[in-house]
Amino acid sequence: MWKFFLLPTTLFICTRVANGQLDRVDNELPGRVDYELPEIDGTIKLSGGNNREEGRLLIYHNFQWGTICDDNFGTSDAVVACRQLGYRTSMPIVYTIGGGSDPIWLDDMGCDGTELRIADCKHLGWNIHNCNHGEDVGVRCTGEYGVNGNWGSWSVWTACSSSCDSGHQTRSRLCNNPAPSSNGAYCYGKSFEVLNCSIASCTVNGIWGSWSVWTICSSSCDSGHQTRSRLCNNPLPSSNGAYCNGKSFEVLNCSITTCTVNGNWGSWSDWTICSSSCDAGHQTRSRICNNPVPSSNGAYCNGKSFKVLNCSITRCTVNGNWGSWSDWTVCSSSCDSGHQTRSRLCNNPVPSSSGSYCNGKSFGVLNCSIARCAVDGSWGEWSKWSDCNATCNGGVQKRTRTCNNPYPSAGGSACSGMADQILICAESDCPVLGAWSEWGVWSLCSTSCGSGNRTRNRLCENPPPSNGGEYCNGKTLDSDTCNTHECPINGNWGSWLDWTVCSSSCDSGYQTRSRLCNSPMPLSNGAYCNGKSWEVLNCSTAMCTVNGNWGSWSDWTICSSSCDSGHQTRSRICNNPVPSSNGAYCYGKSFEVLNCSIARCIVDGSWEEWSKWSDCNATCDGGVQKRTRICNNPYPSAGGSACSGMADQILICAESHCPADNCLCFNGGKCVTSNDGKVVCDCIGQWTGEFCLESQCMTYDCGFGNCFVEPMNGTAQCVCGNKQPTYCPGKRIRFKR
CATH class of the missing domain: 2.20.100.10 (Thrombospondin type-1 (TSP1) repeat)
Known part of the structure; x- marks a missing residue:
């Protein structure tokens, strides 16, 4: 929005208002028409001061102007206010002015000096205060004027950032039309706009969250374990995205000692078939100490692992068989029929239970001399019966006699008759003590893992016990642990937990439920549960x-x-x-x-275009026409050279003489009669020339200011900012056209 101010000269000065911010010009230029501030919420103005740069600080809100309290109102707050008003100053003055009658809109301001508007600063809130109008704050803004920024054109919308979820397009604009300078206010409003351009949800693949901490070890021995879990929620899979790959649950063995396990008997096996239909036939049954197997120094099962049951009472028929021959005796005689003898017993085995006696001789005789004795042999007395050589199983008693009374010799005849007599005795059967056979081969291990067992057995049959003989002493069944490595246990899912409460009432709110692979847990490289947890x-x-x-x-x-x-x-x-x-x-x-x-950039001054010629100021006696130009295209600055040439041109017009009593003077000049009788203009101040239309401003040095002649008194002066010295150093004020 442009505001125009008309001065009595031909110079037009304008300023621009945007979003409650005003580019100020000198407010002491004579004759300037006042302006109106735009009534936008947050607009500020100064009121009741000695000049336009100071006064009570008013702010527009809710369609009404109001005051601001001086509580905590400091330099930073004043800098923001002066900047919003268009002043370029870093040292404003804050004072209490009081006397307001409008609403008290703000109190306890907290600007940090970077805000664009007072309304953007921290405060208690609109119409919240603990003060009265005696505490209305006043501000004096001093210094040069800045240029407030204005937005350039919007850029074209960008391509949509995504075809799904929150795809958006953006456009931007720069605060460069013009850019703010000399502490001028920055553009108010957004530099960036966003437009949603997609509504479909993107497919999101799930990613595992962090692992939980390990649980406490479940046992101090054997297969103690710890577990930890994680959730597929970083992010959750959505819109048909893939579930996380891998395990949600891990198990860690946490104890290496083996628990002590005492053995316990398993069930008895069935009785075996009777080992024989006669004598000491027997049946057996066994049991294994495997329910459980003792381990880690646990006690072995108490009691027998093997039982024997006699299953036959008849005696078996046993035929006798010869035992080994004894050594030959010494030759009985050196002449005649000296002989040697040897014997054997029918005891390998002894015939029993009506078995037949051994077939053949129990006694052998060998001639051992060839010289003949002429003595017929004659028997000596029978010896006493020997003791029975057995207490059972058919022992024998024996007695002998010798053909030595005398011995037959030198061709004498030998004694006739038997040299030995045998008497059967102790015909009852002997008890036979059982003796173990060799151990059999080991059986296959009862399990392929987890500490199985294997067995081997032997039979009490070498020989079996009979006739009341004792059974073999010791175990008939031997067991040993095998495949002691742990068995893999495949995991199985436990029950699902209840669904959780929905995580959000908007966007991708979700409910979850979980289950654990703990029914049972996988152990010893067993397979983890198949499926989602x-x-x-x-x-x-x-x-x-x-x-x-x-x-x-x-x-x-x-x-x-x-x-x-x-x-x-x-x-x-x-x-x-x-x-x-x-x-x-x-x-x-x-x-x-x-x-x-x-x-500052060095800028040489250059003339603007000449104005049009003014109308002739007289109709006779040499009137003048005037045109002017200003050295403002551009103004000279930063040591740049001023425009060369005249700023004004005068053209003589109406040169015909006027009647003698007609005199025309301008700019306060008066007609007077000179010493030579001519009627001339008596000019005032800096005005000169025949008609008081010329001034010293044509050669007047104003430095960075502009020469100005007061039309009423002819005073020539330099105009620079809000001062009027005879010379203007520093920066020149620029007036917008």
Whole structure:
């Protein structure tokens, strides 16, 4: 919005108002028409001061102007206020002015000096205060005037960032039309806009969350274990995304000592078939100490592992068989029929139970001399019967006699008759003690893992016990542990837990339920449960409101100029995250400007176009026409040379003489009669020339100011800012056209 101020000269001065911010010009230029501030919420103005740069600080809110309290109102707050008003100053003055009658809108201000508007600063809230109008704050803004920034055009919308979920398009604009300079206010409003351009949900594959801590070891011996789990929620799979790959549950063996296990008998086996139909036939049955097998120094089962049952009472028929021959005796005689003898017993075995006696001789005789004795032999007395050579199984008693009374010799005849007599005795059967056979081969291990057992047996049959003989002493069954390595146990799922409460009432709210692979848990390289340990159920479809947050600032740009108002800019985008579903846009600036040069550029002055010729100021006696030009295209600055040539041109017109009594003077001049009788103009002040239309401003040095002649008194003066010295050093004020 442009505001125009008309001065009595031909110079038009204008200023621009945008979003409650005003580019100020000198407010003491004579004759300036006042302006109106736009009534926008948050607009401020100064009122009741001695000049336009100071006064009571008023702020517009809720369609009404109101005051601000002086509580905690300091220099930082005043800097923001003066900047919003268009003043370029770092040292404003704060004072208590009081006397207001409007509503008290704000109290306890907390500006940090970087805000664009007072309304953006921290405060208690609108119409919240603990003060009266005696505490109304006043501000005096001093210094030069800055240039407030204005937005350039919006860029075209970008391509949609994504075809699913929160795809968005953006566009931006720069505060460069013009860029703010000399502490002028930055553009008010957004530099960045976001437009949602997709509504479909993206497929999200699940990723495992962190593992839980390991549980306490379940046992101090044997297969103690620890477990830990994790959830597929970082993120959760959604929109048909894949579930996490891998285990949700792990088991760790945490004890290496083996628990002591005392053995216990298993069940008896069935009785075996009777080993014989006669004598000591027997049946056996056995049991194994494997329910459980004793381990880790546990006690072996107490009691017998083997039982024997006699199953026959008849005696078996046994035929006798000869035992070995005894050695030959010494030769009985050196002549005649000297002989040697040997004998054997029918005891291998002794005939029993009506078995036949041994067939053949029990006694052998061998001639051992060839010389003949002429003595007929004659028997000596019978010896006493020997003791029975057995107490059972058919022992024998024996008695002998010798053909030695005398011996037959030298061809004498031998004794006739038997030299031995045998008498059967102790015909009852003997008890036979049982003796073990060799151990059999080991059986196959009862299990392929987990500490199985194997057995081997032997029979009490070498020989078996009979006739009341004792059974073999010792075990008939021997057992041994085997395949002691642990068996793999495949895991099986436990029951599902209840569904959790929905995680959110909007966006991708979900419910979950889980189950553990603990019925049983996998052990010793057993297979983990097949399937999911975790299930996710979508339970909300509404989109959540997402407030925008600024992304990182870009790098500062290169300084735009090495002199005058060179500046650097940086920007940031409201995309971390992008606001969506009616979420609030980021609060604060999206664009910052940094002054990066303080040297003024040397600018040589140049004339603007000549104005049109004025009307002739007389109709006779040499009237004049005038035209002017200003050295403002551009103004000379920073030591640049002023325009060369005249700022005014006068053209003589109406040269015909007027009647003698007709005199025309301008700019306060009066007609007087000179010493020579002519009627001439008596000019005032700096005005000169025949008609008082010329002034010293044609050659007047104003430095960086402009020469101005007061039309009423002819005073020539330099105009620079709000001062009027005879020379203007420093910066020249620029007037917008």
